[in-house]
Amino acid sequence: MAEFSLDALGEACPIPLLKVQKKWPDLKGGDVLIIHIDHSCALKNIPEWARKEGHNVEVEEVEDGVWDIYIEKTA
Amino acid sequence: MAKQREYCDVAVIGGGAAGLTAAIYCGRARLKTVLFEKALPGGLATYTSEIENYPGFPEAIPGTALMKLFEKQAKRFGVEFKLTAVKQADLTGGEKVISTFRTDYVAKAVIVASGGKPRLTGAIGEESFLYDKGISFCATCDAAYYTGKKVLVVGSGDAAIEEAMFLTKFADKVQVSVIHDRGIVDANEVAKEHAFANPKLEFIWNTVVDEFRGGERLQQVVLKNIKTGELSPVDVDGCFLFIGYLPDTDLFKGQVEMDGRGYIPTDDNMATNLPGVFAVGDVRVKGLRQVATAVGDGAVGGVAAERYLAEKAYFDEQIMGGSCPTVVYCWNPTDPVCRSLMSDVEKLKEKYREQVKVVNVDMYKAGSLAARLGIQQAPALALVSDRAVAYRALECTDVRAIEAELAKMIG
The missing domain is CATH 3.40.30.10 (Glutaredoxin)
Known part of the structure; x- marks a missing residue:
């Protein structure tokens, strides 16, 4: 189970989500993608997209206004 | 991966104005409070560019900024935030179990503040363009992306009209599809007046969405005139839907009593049909859904949960124990x-x-x-x-x- 990470700090919507969608085919089932973001809008559309696709999502607030989104790809 | 188990006094499901207020009251009562939010704390209010009618802010305040203050206050009282979706909730027993994908949280009382989710049109092709492929529900989030472009807004309530006006600051052209006859919108009079005077706004009356078309992204919305049945394609770069909300209560079906539309009825103390389960905010059967009313619900629900726990402890220890x-x-x-x-x-x-x-x-x-x-x-x-x-x-x-x-x- 590999772990990938994406830096989307300083980027506004919809760039972070597009980055995730571009990276997504590289992941296998069980892999985890961590996206670093600091635009709150990405906290809405990335989890929304990932959950709709059936993947597990958890968000951690690293510091005020900076988040890591964890997405676990379902098999 | 084995599931972890954690214990708390109160679990608040939903981090909008109602949930955050309930958490503030519970946190301040020194109850171990965990709040679950699946996206950005702040809820629906963060989808509003300017909140003009929340008392205490004589100059309008952006929804995100106002809710950030709520969140800060809850954190000051020790509320623990879990930014993840609740996958399952078992609310019927004395111990309530809230499950996320990694952890089962066992709570003595639960406050449901799950609010609503945007309603979709159900038109052909809609699914293909959701989530940043052209159909959006948040002007505040996505307006800048449409700078110099052409967008269609569907709806005529306060949200639709106010957000359409906000979009005119960015987009070149904003068209609004309204189901009603010419000149009739559901928005308040002030918004209506401003909207009709705005040269960048164009209204398309008596129409609903029939189909969404495009390739990778949305390119065209086909509108249908509800009176003549006539179809008219509108070329767009993006489309914003503001046609109301549906309660987000699927998780609680079969446990918590609901009305025909899925809203939860409560008594004056925000109590549901289940002991120890309270409902606050937009998810409740109520007349006015605003930040100001959500805050009131949250305060009442938070205190009711606190009283329920105190009474339960007294009953278990002093009477039964x-x-x-x-x-x-x-x-x-x-x-x-x-x-x-x-x-x-x-x-x-x-x-x-x-x-x-x-x-x-x-x-x-x-x-x-x-x-x-x-x-x-x-x-x-x-x-x-x-x-x-x-x-x-x-x-x-x-x-x-x-x-x-x-x-x-x-x-």
Whole structure:
């Protein structure tokens, strides 16, 4: 189970989500993608997209206004 | 990966204005409070560019900024935030279990503040363009992306009209599809006046969405005139839907009572049909869904949860948890019959001293405590032994019956 990470700090919507969608085919089932973001809008559309696709999502607030989104790809 | 188990006093499901307020009250009452939010704390309010009518902010404040303050306040009172979706909720037992994908949280009380989710049109092709492929529900989030472009707004309520006007600051052209006859919108008068005077806004009357078309991204929305049936394609770069909300209550179906549309009815104290489960904010059956009313719900629900927990602890420890038989006297201090019976209860207490525990329950202050024993009317006596009610004397005028039962019990 590999772990990938994406830096989307300083980027506004919809760039972070597009980055995730571009990276997504590289992941296998069980892999985890961590996206670093600091635009709150990405906290809405990335989890929304990932959950709709059936993947597990958890968000951690690293510091005020900076988040890591964890997405676990379902098999 | 083994599931972890964590314990808390109160679980708040949903981090909008109502949930955050309930959490502030619970946190301040020193209850261990965990708040679950699946996206950005702040809820629906963060989808509004400017909030003009929340008291205390005479200059309009952006929704995100206002909700950030709510969040900060909740954190100051020690509320723990879990930014993840609740996958399952078992609310029927005395211990409520809230499951996320990694952890099961066991809570003594639950406050449902899950609000709503945007309603979709159900038109052909809609699914293909959701989530940043052209269909959006948040002008504040996505407006800048449409700078110099062409967008269509669907709807005519306050959200639709106000957000359409906000979009005109970015987009070159904003068209608004309205289901009503020419000149009729559901938005408030002020918004309506401004909108009709805005040269960048163009209204398309009597229309609904029939189909969304495009390749990778949305390129065209086909509108249907509801009177003539005529179809008219509109070329767009993006489309914003503001056609109302549906309650987000699928998780609780079959447990919490709901109305036909999925909203949760509560009493004045935000209590649902399940003991220890409260509902606050937009998810509730109510007349006005605003930040200001959500805050009121949250405060009431938070305090109700706190009272429920205090009462439950008292019931479990003082009434049911005695090491010897417990006599519970449910009385009303203003009633003369109750007052005269009180002296008999006192005598009983003296007589059996070490062998029995006597608890008085004031029906006026703590009627729900008596209800837990199956007692609705004062005066009444109950005999509790081994964590169960062994005998009830309802509408009693003396203590003879209960004393006889007690004597049998202690031999």
